[in-house]
Amino acid sequence: MHDLPWLLAPSDDFNERCIQLGRHQTPVAEVHALAKYALSINQANRLYQAIGKLTAETRSLLSRSLTPFRLGIVSNATMDLMIPSIVISAIRNGIDIEVVSTDFGQVAQEAFDAGSKLNTARLDAVLIALDYHAYPFLADQLSTSGEVLPSDKAFDYLKQIRDSFKQSGGMICIAQTLAEPPYEFGGNFDAQLDGLLRKSLTEFNRALVDDIRSSVDVLFDVAALVNMVGACQWFDERQWYLSRVPMANVFVPLYAEYLTKLVAALRGKSKKCLVLDLDNTLWGGVVGDDGLEGIQIGQGNPVGESFLAIQQWAKTLKDLGVILTVCSKNDENIALEVFRKHSGMLLKENDFAVFVANWEDKATNIRFIAETLNIGLDAMVFVDDNPAEREIVRTMLPELTVPELPKDSSQFLRILCAGRFFEKIDFTEDDAQRNAQYLSNARRQEIQKTAATLEDYLASLEMYISFSPFNELGRKRIVQLINKTNQFNLTTRRYTETDVLQFENDQQYVTLQIELQDKFGDNGMISVVICKVHQDRWDIDTWLMSCRVIKRRVEEAVCDQLVALARKSGISKLRGFYRPTEKNGLVKEHYRQLGFDCICSDESEDIWDLAVEHYQMKNPPITVRKSSVIQ
């Protein structure tokens, strides 16, 4: 997996394209195209150097096409070698990463000194890149019983470092599990005896995973990564002894890719939707040619089992909140018959939020799926066994992720898994219900066709809204919405769980979390507002809403509520801000539509004011239910 097989291999003229980058007509698009390839350390380094030589203007354009992230790194090893790969992988995953690195071995100094480089660098996160060498596991193996176990000692040390970075630097930590080197002493007994390396590492990892789950920090499961590729491949003693490089160099691109996928997930850039082809992707054979009885799927047939494994994978993803859809060149009836009648099929028709089987080109169909679900193409992964289809779709829809697959269907699953498209940093109630919600959405669209007017339609939805200030119950979902909402987002400010906790407790902020129900089900939390309190004015720092509920006048209900709250608090003015991004054109006129006046407008920001006393309540057809804000 070190060569990232789900990505295309670089074109033969890769070096030449890097050299010509500065003279390219659209250098930003070219950087994106080059970064998408599976690049070795040398190739990533070449592209990194070429980007460094672009004009400041071009580099600023490149930054604007990406989401910024400032990452500090501390390590007991040499990490400098990895920086070009980390920066290029970050671009591949939509992030403009700025790495603030420290000399190796400076972990404790950086953490415990409040004035240290990292603690004062205003970082979004710090990567604590420690491997087993960082802790005295080997030296402590024969410590006598009664003393503190090496695993506890190591866990406490890391915990102190994490706490200190949080307190002194105000940042979250990305902490690594420890991979086990291929060393042992008593064979099978190593897993059993307290103090021996294998048992210590197992228990350290278990303790870390449990602790992280209930903290704001994030886990980088390096042990799982090494488990995938094999410890004898991963560890290269020569590199460690000579240069303190913690892994064989060939794995640097994979490590960098997984690190930046995690960072991208923190910024809400994990994929949300899986688009599946059918013939030779979900089953063996072509149903239109081979017939219902002729295709291979299910137990008892080697090829059928390999496709069943893929269906199992997709089903689990669905349970984790990924939206499943189908895009296939088939007659719809013939394709649907497989889901309805074939006993070997695990996936059923109602596992899919959108099912498109026709003879139009796939790019058009995938665009239709994106529009129906109201999500971006950059949030979708398209899986198709046919290289020609992949190629066409990639050309037509460059934002879409289209993994490479080998010819052998038994190898599909490991490559799809290794591609880590659906990196999760949390699991909320909303994730569990997502597919049900999107299915309800499809039904809502049916109603929309029959309802005479939009007003009738909205009234027929029987919507209930509720408001409450931020609290512990909603915190995880608030953080998730803040970091992944792109379209209905007025300022696109991203905040960590620590920040959100601060808004929750700070009297200088007024916060709202908004939930919506309708007759098809509970949409869960769909909107978040954060206001900064000034003397007689509230500045709306953040106003965002899930695209699942746009065009339903929910924002009007929210505005009514804000104004009511402001009046109650003796506030005379609300001030809104619109900060344009590539994705949020949808809300450019948001404040005008609500009756705000534009008082200032430039490239980076429009500022809007509303005199609260003159506001006309909008009273959309949404019933306010159990608001704990206004009693």
Add this chain to the structure above:
Amino acid sequence: MSQDKEAILDQLNSIFQDTFTEDNYSFSINTTRDDIEEWDSLSHIRLLTAIEANFGVQFDLDEIGNMIDVSTIVDLLHAKLA
């Protein structure tokens, strides 16, 4: 120089072009670490990785430290590939 060594030198040339992107230097059997400013301890690791992957060999711990000029690398590879 033997034909074998010429062939090795040829492949090394393209690996060097891949590894060192910064400087203008002329590559030959006589090139040493002093001739290429970018050839520091970090890029040495990239060079090593590329050579090992390209020739399908693995250098010993003590050999890596001695690989400070092209002729030594050619000799090492020649011995390993024989």
